[in-house]
Amino acid sequence: MSGNKQFSTSPLANCLSEETFYELMTSRKKLSAILNLPPGPDLGLVGQENSIEFLPAYQRYNGIIYQENNFGSVYPKLIAQNVIIISALYGVLDASELIRNYELKMDHTLPIGVKVKTWWKSRGLGSIVRELVCNDAFQIVHDLLPKAYRDALRPWPPQCNNGNLSQYDYPGQGSGSIWRRADDLNNLLKPKR
Numbered sequence: 001m002s003g004n005k006q007f008s009t010s011p012l013a014n015c016l017s018e019e020t021f022y023e024l025m026t027s028r029k030k031l032s033a034i035l036n037l038p039p040g041p042d043l044g045l046v047g048q049e050n051s052i053e054f055l056p057a058y059q060r061y062n063g064i065i066y067q068e069n070n071f072g073s074v075y076p077k078l079i080a081q082n083v084i085i086i087s088a089l090y091g092v093l094d095a096s097e098l099i100r101n102y103e104l105k106m107d108h109t110l111p112i113g114v115k116v117k118t119w120w121k122s123r124g125l126g127s128i129v130r131e132l133v134c135n136d137a138f139q140i141v142h143d144l145l146p147k148a149y150r151d152a153l154r155p156w157p158p159q160c161n162n163g164n165l166s167q168y169d170y171p172g173q174g175s176g177s178i179w180r181r182a183d184d185l186n187n188l189l190k191p192k193r
Contacts, residue, residue, distance in 0.1 A: 011082070011094040012132070020131050024091055027123040031089065034110055034119075042090070042099055054098040057085055065144075068182035074189050081189075082138060084129075086149045088116045091125050092132065106148040117152040126153035134160040142188055143167040144181045 013021050029044035039045035040052050058066075058075035066072070075083060075095055083095035088104040090097070106117040130153075133141050141164055143150075143157065150156050157165055168184055170177035 010097050012084075012092065012097075015132055015135070015138075016128065017131065020128055023124065024128050027091055027120070027125075028089075030123075031110075031119065034112055035089075035104070036111075037100075037102075040100060042097070052100050054100060056095070057087075057093055057097050057099050058083070058095040060099050060101065061085070064178050065182045065185055068179070069186045069189055071185075071189075078189065084132060084138075084141075086125075086129065086145055086152070088120075091120060091123070092129050106152050117148050120152040121154055126156060126158075129153055130158040130160075133158050133165055139164060141165045142184075144184055146177065146181075 010021075012024070016024065025044035027044075028042070032039070032043040032045065037043060038052060040054075042054065059072045061071070085093050085095055087093055087099075088106045088108065089102050090099060093099065104116060106115070106120070108116050110116060110119055112119075132138070143165060145153075157167055168181070170180050173180060
């Protein structure tokens with residue numbers, strides 16, 4: 001898969017097989033075509049639109065879960081910790097990856113009439129993330145995902161022999177679970193003594 005050189009540099013290229021990384025980037029490229037987005041290396045497209053402002057994901061994301069933890073300033077100080085983000089536009093990305101500003105969620109409907117989570121599920125996003133979780137690239141994985149994002153990964157959680165996945169559930173809390181997710185992420189990001 002020598003075509004990987006056309007894609008932006010991503011830490012995931014070191015954690016995924018060459019074939020799986022190629023599948024991820026090809027899926028990003030196809031989704032960008034469906035959404036009619038300007039080309040860029042973040043979406044698996046060689047040409048870069050000059051008008052796109054890229055920021056690292058840890059600075060770009062500003063939802064409640066990120067604001068409550070001051071994630072933009074905390075993440076760069078983390079030592080030996082990676083944050084992997086399941087994204088409606090990017091599928092999966094490392095928090096240090098350069099991304100564009102976008103408004104897309106897994107429960108949105110694409111112009112082709114399919115939910116984003118269904119589109120990613122059909123592209124094998126669960127297998128891609130499963131490879132990350134099960135290949136021992138990470139000692140432990142904390143799953144703080146909401147339902148729509150877990151649906152995109154089905155079947156989930158993966159059956160790994162390494163037992164390195166901790167899944168957080170918030171039954172009966174609906175959209176209020178975002179505050180619990182923020183608290184749990186905050187606890188995970190605190191330096192260990």
